[in-house]
Amino acid sequence: MKILITGGAGFIGSQLGKHLHRAGHEVVLFDNMSFGHLDNLILEGAPFGQLVCKDVRDRDLLSDMKGVNTVFHLAGIAALPVCQQDPSEAYDVNVAGVANVLEAARRAGVRRVIFSSTSAVYEKTKAERFSEADPISPDLVYACTKAAAEQLCDAFAVNYGMDIVVCRFFNVYGPHQDVTRTSPPFTSYVARELVMGRSPNLFNNSDARRDYVHSDDVVDLLSRMLQAEGHFAAERFNVCSGQGHSVPELYTLFLEASGKKIEPIYNDPRSYWDRYPALFEQGMPLSRERITEEVFKNAIGNPDKSSQRFGWKARRNIREGIASVYDDAKRRLS
């Protein structure tokens, strides 16, 4: 099958691309390289797939979609403070970009679109484990863009009968996650600081827990979604392990994996986004209480619906998973 992956040079897209290429599919890796890395696109010493350097907002996507069986739409701006400090750009990429991809897929008659939403849509939901049927009412820019994009998926599914799967990714972690950006995701940030022999700056020494799911398990689920029989009308699926882990617990696993004895520095959670001064300097500053609430958020998913529909289960053990992140960071940074 010909499969197009937007965000194909990013963390999840490149790992999925490798897997599908190995399985014999024709893979198009579509990416504007704003956060992508060419070294993600090397398999056994050589580039794999076809790289198309283009923006998902480009008005001419139809030519790229011709002959494509399935689109994985993974391109997006994922860092919360980046979205918060430039809401207009965040909506442009994460919402208008989705509309553009869906419209081109519709015109080209693409069989299925698999869209990457986020567990952040549950950020204001109160539940021990979030399920797909729980009501959502997000208020930070990143989560608002993804919730709006989910609604667009509903609209295309209802009005055109398009086959669309909506994935709500929880914290995906694993090798190849970006270690270089201003705000790397938690696990790649800690791995980078330990490899460099530095004390990481952490903001949460509480027992608040987040759901971590390894990229190998995510790739397994995405390929099951590709192959699944039936029709999906923008149905939501949690992509999660169902297991929550706190920051101190994960830090202990990193120390085990690295064999180092480095104490972290715990900072005031109110200062978590201080590296984005535009959020505080001009006019009305972002509420520090809201940032603290975000830091201490519990976010654990219920994987039952995905397990039942796709016969899937997250199998990677967290200790091995953290070791895989540390080893990958060590290899890439040396």
Ligand SMILES: NC(=O)c1ccc[n+]([C@@H]2O[C@H](COP(=O)([O-])OP(=O)(O)OC[C@H]3O[C@@H](n4cnc5c(N)ncnc54)[C@H](O)[C@@H]3O)[C@@H](O)[C@H]2O)c1
């Ligand atoms: N990794 C996670 O834990 C997680 C959790 C929830 C949701 N998600 C969502 O899953 C998707 C993939 O996440 P990831 O971790 O691989 O992110 P990533 O940042 O590593 O990859 C995203 C890719 O999209 C590309 N991109 C960004 N804007 C683009 C544009 N306008 N046109 C074309 N390409 C563009 C970037 O260059 C990058 O390569 C994102 O949409 C993200 O919001 C990820």
